[in-house]
Amino acid sequence: NAGVTQTPKFRILKIGQSMTLQCTQDMNHNYMYWYRQDPGMGLKLIYYSVGAGITDKGEVPNGYNVSRSTTEDFPLRLELAAPSQTSVYFCASSYGGAFLSGYTFGSGTRLTVV
């Protein structure tokens, strides 16, 4: 099993550009999450989804959008990139709530906005 796959692994964006970070999982997990991790900081929840068609905001949703049209995919959209969005982005999934078994993470996308 591939687990959680994120693409791209690295990206440099110019201020104001848009992009979509892709996340797909093949474990039939119903819960999916997007976190960002800034240097020396804990992971911060951006958005999460408890199933196809259902999404909700996390702690730091401003500047991002998500969709969940299938169980497998949970893309994260940056509409107008800003330097404050320079970070490492991790997608994660879990079967049922993460309080049961924790998350499985993807390998991350390193984004730099210049």
Add this chain to the structure above:
Amino acid sequence: RKEVEQDPGPFNVPEGATVAFNCTYSNSASQSFFWYRQDCRKEPKLLMSVYSSGNEDGRFTAQLNRASQYISLLIRDSKLSDSATYLCVVNLNYGGSQGNLIFGKGTKLSVKP
């Protein structure tokens, strides 16, 4: 009070040493607790869940004190390969967010030969 607090370290220890990490959490309703390990420039990976009675996995022992809202991780006989950042994680247990996890900033461990 921050939701999950950890000593950032770094903890520099020789091989074979025993090292302990501590963590406090602010949400008394939290029900699930974990330790994750994160290697440099890698994703976090689940090390172990933490149960009320305490639990052990090889050289690793986790303890939970609900009254003090305190979690610990003990690593015995440290190996070079244990060098990583250890993240304390608790679930956010209110409203509709029972599944969401809150991550501490992590404690960095460096095991030296």
